[in-house]
Amino acid sequence: MKPLHTFVALLALWAPASQADIGLITPAEAKALIENPDAAKRPIVLDTRGGYKDYFRGHLPTAHHLNFDTLRGTDAGVPVQYLPEELTQALLLRAGAHKDRTHLLYATGAVLPNDEILSATMVAHVLEKAGIKDIRILDGGLPGWKAEGNPTTQHYFGNPTGVLPEKGAPEIAADITAVKAEKNQAGVILVDARPLNEFIGEDDVWLRKGHIPGAVSFHWARLMEKDNTHKFKPFSEVKAELEKAGITPDKKIICYCGTSREGSLVRFYLKHVAGYPNVRLYEGAWKEYVWLENQSLPAETTPPVQK
Known part of the structure; x- marks a missing residue:
């Protein structure tokens, strides 16, 4: 046996x-x-x-x-x-x-x-x-x-033309209509992946300052090792931080940031490292949000609530 x-x-x-x-x-x-x-x-x-x-x-x-x-x-x-x-x-x-x-x-x-x-x-x-x-x-x-001593090269490499699946997965993204409709619903949480200074509007980047009302702040770099921001921390090391921010697997989560790159990292981590079941990316991001409807969508600059 x-x-x-x-x-x-x-x-x-x-x-x-x-x-x-x-x-x-x-x-x-x-x-x-x-x-x-x-x-x-x-x-x-x-x-x-x-x-x-x-x-x-x-x-x-x-x-x-x-x-x-x-x-x-x-x-x-x-x-x-x-x-x-x-x-x-x-x-x-x-x-x-x-x-x-x-x-x-x-x-x-x-x-x-x-x-x-x-x-x-x-x-x-x-x-x-x-x-x-x-x-x-x-x-x-x-x-x-x-x-780890692995080799690199300067030789160019080009892949042959690819073949894509017949069906995509548009459901992993959220547009502004979904954000506006769902952001105040029970069980839904918006996660702003930008640095805290941008979340509270202390920056020189954005047309309008602050964040989407009700969003929680969780800077993407908190998920990465400090000495190499390309190495992801184990979920066991960040689980308590995520829970403290209210980012738990029972929620429907919409991640966003300034241009959708930072949000993509938080979504990737929550979905594919932590295994959260329902996580989407607001692709339009803050840069779209601040421009829509003649710049009239609500924004707030309040600091995150300490739990």
Whole structure:
């Protein structure tokens, strides 16, 4: 019986990795995937950094550069809005996104104020919304990859044209209509992922100051390790902080920020690291909210309530 028990135990370890999933991957696991002898089983590696010269200086082997900001543009005067579906699909196909492959995303920048990890979670959101179900963010990013002695290259790499799923997942996003309709409902919580100074309106960035009334403040960096903002803290380390802010898995959660990158990280963490069941991203974000309806939507600058 002992050999059978051993086989069952090994099968249990193997099975989750064989299924499509969205979450984190360690540098060692990523390296093993990239070096798979079967090329068809290697991941689609996407370097999501906005700095193309950073890609030229060095990137993961087989990494295709997909600048996160090519997925956004000005719409009706509002900057950095997500592109229409047909344009997004064209860009994802050009990047090689494939319905049957694992997608490995990463960026760089080890400490704040460099926040390029947000480019990885934003691209992950766009892929997930397009229906891709197998997405892994490199935990620790390029700094973590290099720290383990793994190689980088300056050789360009381009994926063949991809194949997207027939059905996307638009339900992971919330628009302004949903935000206005749901923000005061019982069991719904809005989470503002920006730094506290922006939440209370002490900034020089935004057309209007403050936050959506009723939102709670939870800066995305609180979910990341201080010495490497590309490495996610274990859920056990932040569970109490999230609960103190009222961010619990029984709620319907809508995340937002300034332009939807910070919000994408909080949503990714809550949904795919912590396992919260109902988490959406308000893609329009604060930059849209402050402009709509002749700048008349309510805003407040009160500090978060200490619990």
